[in-house]
Amino acid sequence: MSNGEHIFFRSAGSVNPVIDRADGIYCYDEDGKRYIDGMGGVGVVSIGHNVPEIREAALKQMEKVSFAHPFHWKNQPHMELTxxxxxxxxxxxxxxxxxxxxxxxxxxxxxxxxxYHVERGNISKYKVVSRWSSFHGNTLGSLSMTGMRSRRDIFAPLLQDFPKIAACNCYHCPFGREYPSCNMPCAEDLEAIILREGPENIAAFIAEPIVGAAGGGLTAPDGYFKVIREICDRYDILMIVDEVITGFGRTGRNFGIEHWGVIPDIICTGKGLSSGYSPLGAVIVAEKVFEPFRTGRGFSHGYTFGGNPLSCAVGSAVLKYIEDHKLVQRVAQMGTYFFEKAQELYELDIVGDIRGKGFFMGLEFVQDKTTRKPFAASDNIAGKVADTCFRNGLIVGAGKGGIDGVNGDHINLAPPFTCTENDLDEVIDIVKTSIRQVQAAL
Structure with a gap:
């Protein structure tokens, strides 16, 4: 049996246990220890592990054709999934x-x-405005749009100098105000930077409806995205929402942006689209954005595995499973219970904020609840809580820097949509026990 010595680990000196199998909401290591997948991998596993219908769909497609390049072929799974x-x-x-x-x-x-803008004659438009405390991906373009210092620092010389606006963080308002009397300067900041940079240079604005890795469930207040939409329309700027985590039911709606009653121009997706059964992502485009490509040169872009039959068959089976079992509605209903149960965590000394929607929850840890003072970054509180949860049989995600790029500790929870009330009780109980253990060691 291989010992993994040839793996270039993402984390140096990784000592993670070896996973042996997974089923439903549980993962099991080689010693048979059970872990609740409270993070759904990393916001990926929506319908649970080892679902027979998905396995059968993949096998059925593999028996026909697994790969066909779109230069040469259309394929039915691609057409069905889209x-x-x-x-x-x-x-x-x-x-x-x-x-x-x-x-x-x-x-x-x-x-x-x-x-899109070039095809319409607006050749100076190329910059994409994003927000601080955001994460949009690890490729150089997506990292250029990312406002997460820990992911950017090493690679900064390679990145485009795209403009950033203030994070939407009501718990630590960067403008020192309180909602709703604030009039949302975090949203108006978009217009200010557009005017400074020149509207003729701005192609798009991108934001996560609910922030994941960079902010631990940071959630916009009512009206925020309506203002953003109006500003984008005013200056002929495309509104892009990054629904890689929040898409396909994670927040109790088909897409997270629907909570704010706004329709964007472009939606970016991934993760839950395939529930982790195959690498899969998609970009969903409004008809007005597609129109210039009908008569132009086509889209000068593509990927080898984009639209491959095997992944598309898996994605289609996952969406069918979500629809057949009414899992989006289930998340909307059970998400209310999840957040009600989580209110117990406010009893703990270091739990400052609980935020998010549906089955996507972020917990922020603070030294002082009154002043909302964060822990020193060197204390690694989020990492300690996540490691303690793991030892106690629960997988969560840890993050830091959500306040100013350096300070701020949070963990994320994104369990599978199939969790019962008892499952959610166990998740919150393990989180509570783990935080108490960390508190006791402070």
């Missing part, structure tokens, strides 16, 4: 470009926005 995605999407968003994951999707959106 139809399902279009039916899942907001009104008027009917064109779907397939890829293999979230970073590819946001990179695609960047290039698509640029070419």
């Amino acid at each position: 139809e399902r995605i279009a039916n899942f999407s907001p009104a008027g968003m009917s064109k779907v470009f397939m890829c293999s994951g979230g970073s590819e999707a946001t990179e695609t959106a960047l290039k698509l926005a640029r070419q």
Whole structure:
């Protein structure tokens, strides 16, 4: 049996246990220890592990054809999946470009926005405005749009100097105000930077409806995205929403942006689209954005595995499973219970904020609840909580820097949509026990 010595680990000196199998909401290591997948991998596993219908769909497609390049062929799984995605999407968003994951999707959106404006004669438009405390991917284009210092620092000389606006963080308002009397300067900041940079140079604005890795569930207040939409329309700027985590039911709606009653121009997706059964991503485009490509030179972009029959058959089976079992509605209902149960965590000394929607929750840890003072970054509180949860049989995601790029500790929870009330109780109970253990050692 291999010992993994040839793996170039993402984390130096990785000592992670070896996973042996997974089923439903559980993962098991080689020693048979059970872990609740409270992070759904990394916001990926929506319908649970080892679902027979998905396995059968993959096998059925493999028996026919697994790969066919779109230069040469159309294929039925590609056509079926894009139809399902279009039916899942907001009104008027009917064109779907397939890829293999979230970073590819946001990179695609960047290039698509640029070419959209070029085809319409606006050749100076190329910059994409994004927000601080955001994460849009690890390719150089998507990282250029990312406002997460820890991911950017080493690679900064390689990145485009795209403009950033203030994060939407009501718990640590960068303007020192309180909602709703604030009049949302975090949204108005978009217009200010457009005018400073020149509207003729701005192609698009991108944001996560609910922030993942960079902010631990940071959630915009009512009205925020309506203002953003109006500003984008005013200056002929495409509105892109990064739904790589929040898409396909994670927040209790088909797409997270629907909570704000706004329709964007481009949606980037990944993760839950295939529930982790195959690498898969997609860019969903409004009809008005697709129109210039009908008579132009086509889209000067593509990926080898985009639209491959095997991944598309898997994605189609996942969406069918979500629809057949009414899992989006289930998340909307059970998400209310999840957040009600989580209110117990406010009893703990270091839990400052609980935020998110549906089955996507972020917890922020603070030294002082009154002042909302964060822990020193060197204390690694989020890492300690996540490691303790793992030892206690629960997988969560840890992050830091959500306040100013350096300070701020949070963990994320994104369990499979199939969790019962008892499952959610166990998740919150393990989190509570683990935080208490960390607190006791402070």
